[in-house]
Amino acid sequence: MEVVITALGPDNVGLADPIIHHVTGRGARIAEIQMYDHDEAHLFAMICRIDIPTAEYEPLVDAMRQIGDHTRLAIRVWSSQRRPGRKPRLAICGTFVEHTPRAMLEAIADGTIDGEAAVLISNRKKLAGLAAEFDVPYRMIGNEQGAADDAKMVQALDDFDVDYVVLARYMRVLPPSTCWQFAGGRIVNLHHGLLPGFPGFRPYHDAYAARMLTFGATCHFIIPELDAGNQTINQRTFSVSPGTPIDDIIARGERENEPECLVEGVRRVIDREVDLHFHRVVARTTKRSD
Structure with a gap:
């Protein structure tokens, strides 16, 4: 074990x-x-x-x-094997964009992701209705300005006995203390750009300014130490015609590309096709057997 x-x-x-x-x-x-x-x-x-x-x-x-x-x-x-015969419990975290957490909840409901939605966590009130729609507990950890209470997040993860934390366009940087407490491949993030080329909070705009015609998203493990290497689990891209407006590109990315990228990445983690070892993503020789 x-x-x-x-x-x-x-x-x-x-x-x-x-x-x-x-x-x-x-x-x-x-x-x-x-x-x-x-x-x-x-x-x-x-x-x-x-x-x-x-x-x-x-x-x-x-x-x-x-x-x-x-x-x-x-x-x-x-341990991912601590509950034999039971599905791992996922905390889905988001802020404003609904497409990505919705895709996660739908994938869990239809069995694409073999897990259980334990709680939906957000630093804004917008996603409360989504949690109610899927009958998932909801925890709001932000103040009126959207500043997240990181201690409340950790408490929620403990309260709901979470196995994996999925940042589905959660637009806040987790502090190192939270990352360390759930280290070892337990935090999965969706970045709305292709890494390592387009990090930061505006990867669509940065790629657009660089005259790119291919845009993408990256699903990766979160680790406590920034810039420690490559933790990519999955990437997905789409191409556009020259002159496509940036708003159309963002809408397509948020609606189609990002959700599909994250769902496939989380599926690989839950099915134990990949693991995190010394801050590096490695392919497992055996999948989850419990």
């Missing part, structure tokens, strides 16, 4: 030691370990991916809870 352990908290000496000593004492095989000390923020962060027998999972969860209490670390233990 593959298990991901993440730890986050105030920086101090020897924080990783009790975690590593415990998992190795249980005979676990460590497949990946990364630790970061952010001196300026006095923050310690860690991810450890291990393999253990399935029967060891619940005792490990309990042990990590005790270590977290002792070290003041927020420790999370998670």
Whole structure:
């Protein structure tokens, strides 16, 4: 059983030691370990991916809870195999654009994505009706200006026992603290441009200004460290004729290309066709069997 352990908290000496000593004492095989000390923020962060027998999972969860209490670390233990025979639970996050979260909810409903919509999260009120339409719980985590309360987001993810976080045109940057707590390939993002060529908040306009005739979207894993490499899961493009207005290009991208790109990317993750290992996307040799 593959298990991901993440730890986050105030920086101090020897924080990783009790975690590593415990998992190795249980005979676990460590497949990946990364630790970061952010001196300026006095923050310690860690991810450890291990393999253990399935029967060891619940005792490990309990042990990590005790270590977290002792070290003041927020420790999370998670496995995509933790609920045999049950579908993974997805948090779908959006802001204004409805096409992409709607496509996700439709794909879950028709079985294209073999998961469960646990909650719809937004920093705006606009998507409340979409959540009601699909009978999915809704959490609004933004203020009147749309500024997101990141602590509320983390609380919602915990409240709904989420396995994967899907940013379906969620137009806010997640802080490193949130990314670390759900590291290891649990956060999937839809960027409305082709990476690495067109990052930022206006990729359609940037590509249009560069006189591009091909536009696209990128589905990728979110990682805590920016610019750490290529985390692309899926990309999808469409071409336009010279002189096509930018508004028409954006409308087509939002309505057709982006939703299809994200749905296929999330399907690959849920079916365990791809995984994230040391910040790199790798193809798995076996798919999800539970």
